[in-house]
Amino acid sequence: MPPVETAPAATPTLSLVAGAGTRAVRIRRFEARDAVLLVGSSISSLALTWLLYERLTPLSGTFGFWVSWYATFLAMVGVTNVVEYDAVRARDRIATVVLWSVGLGVITPLLLVVGYTIARGIGALRIQFFLEDQRYVGALSRADEGGGRHAIIGTLQQVGLAALISVPLGLLTAVYLSEVRGRLARPLRMVTDAMSAIPSIVAGLFIYALWILTLGNSPSGFAGALALSVLFLPTVTRTSEVVLGLVPGGLREASLALGGTEWRTTTGVVLPTARTGLATAVILGIARVIGETAPLILTIGGAFVVNANPFSGKQDALPYFVYRLVRFPQPAQIQRAWTGALVLLVVVLALFVIARVIGGGGPDHISRFRRARLRRKGLA
Amino acid sequence: MTSTMLGSTAPEAKDPTPVPIAIPTNRDRGDRVYRALATFGGTVTFVLMALIAVFLLTRGWDALRVAGWRFFTEQGWEPGAGRFGIGSMLPYTVVIALVALFIAVPVSIGVALFITECAPRRIRRPLTSLVDVLAAVPSLIYGLWGLFFLQPRLLPLSRWLGDHLGFIPIFGVSGEGPRPLSLFAGSAFVAGIVVSLMVIPICTAVMREVFSQTPAGEKEGALALGGTRWGVIRDVVLPFGRSGIIGGSMLGLGRALGETIAVTLLISVAFDWKWSVIEQGGNSIAAHIALRFSESTEFGISALMGAGLVLFAITLVVNAAASVVVARSRTGAATEI
Amino acid sequence: MTMTEIAPAPPGTGRHSESAPAALEARDVACWFGTNNVLANVSLVMRPREVTALIGPSGCGKSTFLRTLNRMHELVPGASLAGEILLDGTDIYRGSLPTTEIRRRVGMVFQKPNPFPAMTVAENVLAGLRLSGIRTARDERRTIIERCLRRAGLWEEVKDRLGDPGRALSGGQQQRLCIARALAVEPQVLLMDEPCSALDPTSTRRVEETILELQETVTVVIVTHNMQQAQRISRNCAFFLAGANQPGRIVETGDTEKLFNDPDDPRTLDYVRGRFG
Numbered sequence: 001m002p003p004v005e006t007a008p009a010a011t012p013t014l015s016l017v018a019g020a021g022t023r024a025v026r027i028r029r030f031e032a033r034d035a036v037l038l039v040g041s042s043i044s045s046l047a048l049t050w051l052l053y054e055r056l057t058p059l060s061g062t063f064g065f066w067v068s069w070y071a072t073f074l075a076m077v078g079v080t081n082v083v084e085y086d087a088v089r090a091r092d093r094i095a096t097v098v099l100w101s102v103g104l105g106v107i108t109p110l111l112l113v114v115g116y117t118i119a120r121g122i123g124a125l126r127i128q129f130f131l132e133d134q135r136y137v138g139a140l141s142r143a144d145e146g147g148g149r150h151a152i153i154g155t156l157q158q159v160g161l162a163a164l165i166s167v168p169l170g171l172l173t174a175v176y177l178s179e180v181r182g183r184l185a186r187p188l189r190m191v192t193d194a195m196s197a198i199p200s201i202v203a204g205l206f207i208y209a210l211w212i213l214t215l216g217n218s219p220s221g222f223a224g225a226l227a228l229s230v231l232f233l234p235t236v237t238r239t240s241e242v243v244l245g246l247v248p249g250g251l252r253e254a255s256l257a258l259g260g261t262e263w264r265t266t267t268g269v270v271l272p273t274a275r276t277g278l279a280t281a282v283i284l285g286i287a288r289v290i291g292e293t294a295p296l297i298l299t300i301g302g303a304f305v306v307n308a309n310p311f312s313g314k315q316d317a318l319p320y321f322v323y324r325l326v327r328f329p330q331p332a333q334i335q336r337a338w339t340g341a342l343v344l345l346v347v348v349l350a351l352f353v354i355a356r357v358i359g360g361g362g363p364d365h366i367s368r369f370r371r372a373r374l375r376r377k378g379l380a
Numbered sequence: 381m382t383s384t385m386l387g388s389t390a391p392e393a394k395d396p397t398p399v400p401i402a403i404p405t406n407r408d409r410g411d412r413v414y415r416a417l418a419t420f421g422g423t424v425t426f427v428l429m430a431l432i433a434v435f436l437l438t439r440g441w442d443a444l445r446v447a448g449w450r451f452f453t454e455q456g457w458e459p460g461a462g463r464f465g466i467g468s469m470l471p472y473t474v475v476i477a478l479v480a481l482f483i484a485v486p487v488s489i490g491v492a493l494f495i496t497e498c499a500p501r502r503i504r505r506p507l508t509s510l511v512d513v514l515a516a517v518p519s520l521i522y523g524l525w526g527l528f529f530l531q532p533r534l535l536p537l538s539r540w541l542g543d544h545l546g547f548i549p550i551f552g553v554s555g556e557g558p559r560p561l562s563l564f565a566g567s568a569f570v571a572g573i574v575v576s577l578m579v580i581p582i583c584t585a586v587m588r589e590v591f592s593q594t595p596a597g598e599k600e601g602a603l604a605l606g607g608t609r610w611g612v613i614r615d616v617v618l619p620f621g622r623s624g625i626i627g628g629s630m631l632g633l634g635r636a637l638g639e640t641i642a643v644t645l646l647i648s649v650a651f652d653w654k655w656s657v658i659e660q661g662g663n664s665i666a667a668h669i670a671l672r673f674s675e676s677t678e679f680g681i682s683a684l685m686g687a688g689l690v691l692f693a694i695t696l697v698v699n700a701a702a703s704v705v706v707a708r709s710r711t712g713a714a715t716e717i
Numbered sequence: 718m719t720m721t722e723i724a725p726a727p728p729g730t731g732r733h734s735e736s737a738p739a740a741l742e743a744r745d746v747a748c749w750f751g752t753n754n755v756l757a758n759v760s761l762v763m764r765p766r767e768v769t770a771l772i773g774p775s776g777c778g779k780s781t782f783l784r785t786l787n788r789m790h791e792l793v794p795g796a797s798l799a800g801e802i803l804l805d806g807t808d809i810y811r812g813s814l815p816t817t818e819i820r821r822r823v824g825m826v827f828q829k830p831n832p833f834p835a836m837t838v839a840e841n842v843l844a845g846l847r848l849s850g851i852r853t854a855r856d857e858r859r860t861i862i863e864r865c866l867r868r869a870g871l872w873e874e875v876k877d878r879l880g881d882p883g884r885a886l887s888g889g890q891q892q893r894l895c896i897a898r899a900l901a902v903e904p905q906v907l908l909m910d911e912p913c914s915a916l917d918p919t920s921t922r923r924v925e926e927t928i929l930e931l932q933e934t935v936t937v938v939i940v941t942h943n944m945q946q947a948q949r950i951s952r953n954c955a956f957f958l959a960g961a962n963q964p965g966r967i968v969e970t971g972d973t974e975k976l977f978n979d980p981d982d983p984r985t986l987d988y989v990r991g992r993f994g
Contacts, residue, residue: 063533063536063537064540088608088611089608091608091610092608092609092610092611095609095610095613095614096498096609096610098490099490099493099494099497099498100494102490102491102494103490103491103494103495103498103507104494106487106491106510106511106514106580106584107510110513110517112525113517113521113577114517116525116528117521117524120528169421169424169425170425172417172418172420172421173421173422173424173425175418175421176418176419176421176422177422179418180414180415180418180422182415182419184419184422184423187426188425188426191426191429191433192425193699193700193703194429194433194696194700195429195433197692197695197696197699198432198638198692198695199637199638199666199688199691199692200638200640200641201638201640201669201670201688202436202669202688202689202691202692205673205684205685205688206432206435206436208673208681209435209439209681209685210435213678213681230432233425233428233429234429237425261407261408261410261411261414262407262411263410263411263413263414263415266414288516290518291517291518291519291520291521292518293518293519293640293641294640294641294644294666294670297670297673298670319518319520322520322524323520323641323645326524326527326645337524338524341520341521341524344518344520344521345517345518345521348517348518349513349516349517352512352513352516356509
């Protein structure tokens with residue numbers, strides 16, 4: 001094994017209670033001493049940086065200030081730990097501080113993005129957004145006049161159609177790959193993996209060239225649904241195959257050994273055992289597809305009024321609504337775009353949370369309703 | 381007969397080597413229907429995907445054939461005049477992706493190490509979920525955020541970099557004297573930062589998976605020798621997880637190369653190549669397709685498809701290489717890319 | 718419900734006319750995985766209403782042989798076999814019985830308990846019937862569940878927990894649940910592949926008690942590493958042995974008593990005396 005950085009062992013802090021019998025001892029690696037060093041380093045580096053910025057040098061700017069503070073802070077941590085312990089321990093401390101900063105700091109961009117979207121979008125969000133479309137909206141309209149109902153209906157229909165096409169087909173394909181395992185399995189898996197790498201714009205371009213140009217159809221919600229399916233189908237197939245593969249082989253064996261047929265094994269044992277994983281995969285796939293903009297740009301055409309027929313006529317969709325409006329110069333249009341963006345973000349995050357909640361329970365969870373139903377059948 | 385131990389010959393075999401029988405697979409009708417149905421589904425999917433690939437290839441090939449190898453060097457885009465190529469777009473696509481990786485890879489390594497090594501047990505799962513939320517946010521939202529929030533705040537920094545570090549080619553800027561902030565808008569720099577946010581969760585997921593499979597025995601061995609936590613990370617976890625770092629980075633690269641909408645919103649289109657990352661201008665292949673499709677002729681669409689095909693091929697190769705790298709490693713079999 | 722109402726149904730009166738304990742006979746069976754010959758010249762008679770134990774060091778092909786008895790061997794890609802396996806005189810490979818029917822008649826309990834996670838305890842017991850397409854009336858279900866759980870020695874422990882998920886039980890209970898599940902389809906033979914190796918001693922004892930009770934109504938063939946277990950529960954034994962790069966063969970079969978106290982073959986003597994394992 002390569003030589004490993006070692007440090008002399010630190011004596012753990014023991015707490016003893018006189019005459020109280022045995023008490024569990026907590027061994028701490030991070031003692032009060034270390035906390036003092038850390039806090040002290042941060043304060044002193046802050047002071048030093050302030051000094052550098054305000055008094056001593058012509059450096060300026062908040063960004064530069066905080067970057068300098070962080071660098072000085074790390075240096076301080078190093079110096080204090082070298083003095084208090086030794087160089088090895090100091091390196092360990094610096095590394096730990098860096099990892100903690102990065103690990104917790106990665107939340108910051110998330111908060112910034114979500115927070116900014118809420119801040120920009122909430123201003124003009126009214127219930128009308130879900131009830132009206134843009135038919136009466138003119139150049140001088142305020143941002144909260146009109147709404148995005150046409151975009152919401154479009155998105156629901158397009159994503160719904162895409163799911164209708166992709167989910168059953170993808171599940172069936174996953175069953176073929178995982179359970180039936182015919183001769184087509186290897187080439188099929190290769191092709192599916194390849195197709196899941198397709199850039200979303202190319203998926204849109206494909207449908208544009210095939211459906212709209214070559215076959216002569218006009219842009220419609222259905223064309224958008226097709227483009228989304230090109231992305232959705234490989235995703236559903238792959239993740240479902242992984243989920244089915246996680247079902248232990250012993251269960252299939254047990255089912256067959258009882259005299260079960262292959263299809264009853266799949267429908268009676270494998271699929272029910274995998275049901276939470278499959279539900280999560282489908283919901284996460286929908287969450288991803290709902291936010292896709294690029295395939296829609298080339299296929300749905302965009303509209304300002306509700307078009308409830310996805311098979312004929314241009315339709316709008318929430319991401320496309322946002323994308324189009326944000327490029328207008330008028331602040332009202334931009335504001336509308338932000339409102340739409342906020343709605344989109346909330347929907348996606350809600351789906352994500354639902355997927356996590358469902359995915360948390362395993363197949364063993366038997367709900368109250370199911371238990372009652374089983375009792376009636378004499379099965380519980 | 382003396383007593384014999386395991387490894388001795390068994391009693392004499394009967395003479396001719398037995399021939400295995402052909403075991404009949406007598407499936408009942410239900411099973412046959414089920415298999416046929418599943419095979420049908422698999423075949424449909426296979427045919428559909430193969431058709432997509434074939435269509436893209438044939439349509440894109442028309443234009444690629446005309447342009448020949450100049451497709452990779454030509455910087456302008458005028459399909460009508462026969463002069464078109466991804467000469468400036470491909471490098472920009474790569475530059476944006478590289479800037480994104482430059483930020484995302486160290487951050488992902490740090491986050492993955494934090495989650496698997498340093499984080500208290502109770503915050504591991506919530507933190508992992510939070511990082512996954514980064515992947516759930518639509519790229520459109522990232523593009524908007526980048527355009528309205530990040531870019532204005534980034535411009536002074538870009539100018540500072542140009543002014544003080546301009547001798548390094550990637551920070552080079554044209555012109556002299558006080559430069560207007562607008563010169564730095566729409567640069568690969570800001571696009572790269574925004575794309576990095578989308579890449580971080582992908583890289584983190586793979587690396588986290590790999591780091592968590594470091595054999596506990598090796599880690600404990602290092603600790604038993606008196607190692608610090610950083611020593612264990614540096615000398616055991618990171619070497620073990622090397623393939624995960626590479627594989628995760630490559631997967632992130634694939635994602636960054638294909639990112640369309642965020643780049644489209646941010647970039648100020650320019651077709652000439654310059655080394656500078658912080659100066660405005662540039663165009664990625666994906667953004668170019670998004671911006672040009674509506675005004676293109678039949679041949680123009682072919683040309684765009686050719687570009688899309690090249691992008692698809694690159695992404696495919698990168699993803700395939702990533703899978704191979706992770707699969708070949710010690711941790712390989714259990715990690716699913 | 719009194720005990721007599723839920724005592725095991727006399728063989729032959731259940732829903733299947735062929736539920737009486739059957740005789741299994743293997744004639745000159747050989748097995749391959751690909752080109753690798755793992756068993757050769759295996760001939761064995763497993764008599765009805767008896768427990769036959771297959772013993773021998775690990776890797777000799779005992780489990781492989783067991784799986785040929787209910788046509789599970791062929792599920793492994795590249796697996797093949799030669800010879801005949803007769804269930805009450807009918808060749809299970811060349812006869813006209815569907816594979817699923819053979820597997821119903823020759824049940825199996827595995828080394829690691831594998832109750833179906835998505836089902837309750839009650840559903841698990843009836844799972845075999847559902848999976849082989851056998852319909853049960855609502856009133857019958859309760860009877861069947863109780864009967865099978867009693868035969869498996871599990872009824873008293875789970876009678877109030879029938880609605881719990883199958884995996885909520887302890888390891889030993891799960892294994893007995895799997896036995897109950899296997900019994901529900903009224904098999905003629907029950908194959909057991911080291912059923913107690915993953916269990917603690919108390920659960921092992923319970924399972925062994927169950928096996929002894931079962932042999933009246935079901936022929937039992939059990940693979941075991943545990944020689945004491947073989948002596949405790951089996952009437953007949955077959956000792957398997959494989960040489961280095963040699964296929965496994967049966968060295969000696971016979972009465973358990975005789976095999977352990979006065980075997981014919983010196984290798985058997987060495988094994989049962991614990992000189993190798």
